[in-house]
Amino acid sequence: DTGVSQDPRHKITKRGQNVTFRCDPISEHNRLYWYRQTLGQGPEFLTYFQNEAQLEKSRLLSDRFSAERPKGSFSTLEIQRTEQGDSAMYLCASSLALGADSPLHFGNGTRLTVT
Amino acid sequence: QKEVEQDPGPLSVPEGAIVSLNCTYSNSAFQYFMWYRQYSRKGPELLMYTYSSGNKEDGRFTAQVDKSSKYISLFIRDSQPSDSATYLCAMSEGGGNKLTFGTGTQLKVEL
Numbered sequence: 001d002t003g004v005s006q007d008p009r010h011k012i013t014k015r016g017q018n019v020t021f022r023c024d025p026i027s028e029h030n031r032l033y034w035y036r037q038t039l040g041q042g043p044e045f046l047t048y049f050q051n052e053a054q055l056e057k058s059r060l061l062s063d064r065f066s067a068e069r070p071k072g073s074f075s076t077l078e079i080q081r082t083e084q085g086d087s088a089m090y091l092c093a094s095s096l097a098l099g100a101d102s103p104l105h106f107g108n109g110t111r112l113t114v115t
Numbered sequence: 116q117k118e119v120e121q122d123p124g125p126l127s128v129p130e131g132a133i134v135s136l137n138c139t140y141s142n143s144a145f146q147y148f149m150w151y152r153q154y155s156r157k158g159p160e161l162l163m164y165t166y167s168s169g170n171k172e173d174g175r176f177t178a179q180v181d182k183s184s185k186y187i188s189l190f191i192r193d194s195q196p197s198d199s200a201t202y203l204c205a206m207s208e209g210g211g212n213k214l215t216f217g218t219g220t221q222l223k224v225e226l
Contacts, residue, residue: 004158033213040123042203042216043159056213091158103149104205104214106158 002026004107006092012113013082020078021110025094032075033104034067035091036060043091043106049075050097082114118142121204121217130226134191138204138217141185145206145215148180150189153201153219162202163189194224 005024013019025032030051035043046065047057051072061067064082069075079086089109096102121138128134136150147166151159163178165171171178177190187206191198201221205214 006158040218042119042121042205042218043214045213045215048213103147103161103164105161106151108156108158111156 004092004094004105006090006107006110008110009108010111010113012115015084015114016081018078018080019082019112020076021090021092021112023075023077023092023107025074025092026105029094029096029105030072031095031097032069033093033095034075034077035093035106037089037091037109038087046077079112082112084114087112087114116141117218118215119204119206119217122220123218125221125223127223127225128194130194130196130224132194132224134189134194134198134222134224136189136191136202136204136220136222138187139185140187140206140215142206142208142215143182143185144208146209147207147212148178148187149205149207149214150176150178151203151205151216153203155200159203159205196224196226199223 007022033048034046037043049069064080067077089111091109093104093106095104119140150163153159168180168182175192179188201219203219204217
């Protein structure tokens with residue numbers, strides 16, 4: 001499978017704990033995006049990278065959230081001191097940069113449950 | 116008011132019906148328009164990708180974009196039970212750029 005891969009698929013954690021998610025994009029894609037989706041809503045943009053550079057962060061991304069893409073390949077999203085409001089599906093997507101025919105392709109997400 | 120508005124449904128149709136799904140938007144800078152299909156507990160799957168105004172057809176699916184009205188549509192012909200899913204419209208200012216999504220319309224195609 002050469003699509004976007006996310007791990008783990010589901011994470012249950014207690015409030016106050018830290019969690020980290022991983023995303024492996026499509027290999028030739030140099031843009032990588034993180035989105036958050038809550039029940040009954042469309043995905044909301046969190047942040048994106050072009051290669052290893054983080055170019056934009058949404059105001060939704062509080063100081064407890066940090067994302068990295070150290071070598072321009074896979075990316076991690078860490079949430080510190082989780083809160084119940086962080087419960088959501090975290091989606092990763094990748095695309096080619098500034099391509100006219102370069103839509104975003106999504107992984108199957110990591111579902112986070114904070115108890 | 117949200118940048119992209121989409122009726123959440125649910126929409127229930129009999130098998131074989133023609134389905135019409137729609138979104139309106141307010142940002143005139145949007146140039147690229149997409150429709151994604153999302154099954155329960157899965158990520159969004161790209162269905163249609165169009166640039167600017169016009170129509171695009173792919174099998175049973177037709178996407179229409181009317182930039183003058185800020186209105187996009189997805190038509191599904193000969194709908195099947197396997198089409199039952201949530202359909203998300205999405206749009207961006209540039210190719211490969213971040214997307215702004217609608218809330219999604221839940222579709223159920225019944226036998």
